[in-house]
Amino acid sequence: MRTQMLSTVLRAAAVRPTLAARAAPLLARPSSSHAQESFESFSERYIAFFQNAEDLFEVQRGLNNCFAHDLVPSTGVVEAAVRAARRVNDYATAVRVFEGIKEKVENKSQYQAYLDELKPLREELGLSLKEELYTS
């Protein structure tokens, strides 16, 4: 019994170096070395995504992902998303994008800043906000 255990231990010891050499990168915690995506690259990624989105499903999936992060998407991303909604002919999704911004920003002045920045876009597309639709 004891000799058997000893031999097992010895074999393990003999095997270990190669195992360790192979397994070391696997055992490193993947979470410890995540690259932090910068806000700019995030924006670029989603602008590219929305510019290439082909149909409503993809646009809405992208919006879900984009608004799930702990940040407010930049105006460039919003513009790309609204234009994508225009491309797939869905008015409601375009309105919903602005509703999502209103939900994500910290205060009303930030929302107003987004609205001011994107006013040309809304006028170009004839887009009303939810507040404008339901004024009464």
Add this chain to the structure above:
Amino acid sequence: MQSVVRLARSSSRAPFRRCLATTAAPSADALSSSSASSVSSRSAAIPLSNVEAQWARLTSEEKVAVHEQLEVLQQKDWKELTIDEKKAAYYVAFGPHGPRTPTSQPGDSLKILLATGALLGAAGVLFYAARALGNPPPKTLTKEWQEATNERALEMKLNPITGISSEGYKGKGFVQST
């Protein structure tokens, strides 16, 4: 180069189209072209201006008809849409129906408040009624009795190591009523 890709995509877009449940009813795609004509003929019957009030009572076929009507409308320039059409499009896609039905109605919190108050009141009435109608507390729960118990315990040297008769005891002994 990219425009060529875009062109190829747009040409392939027409036959294959994915939709979320927010925009077109899933059954809209499943409807065959034969029934589409009958649907489009019926679609004129549903006024978009009032779709929000009617939506809950529409049958699924009528909903599909409204979806199709809106889908055609939204292909136009959005500046040409009337506010009713815009509201209908928004309501059908993201309005408070289906999975977005609000979990509570407007008067609900008042109802909950009143019901909670009524239950608390009933419990209070029950408590004081039981106190009023029940027997008085037993005589051993009076302070005098408990002090007498203490005296008796000291007399008998009860619990001499950690308890009431021990050296330097500072507790109240058997006194628990005020």
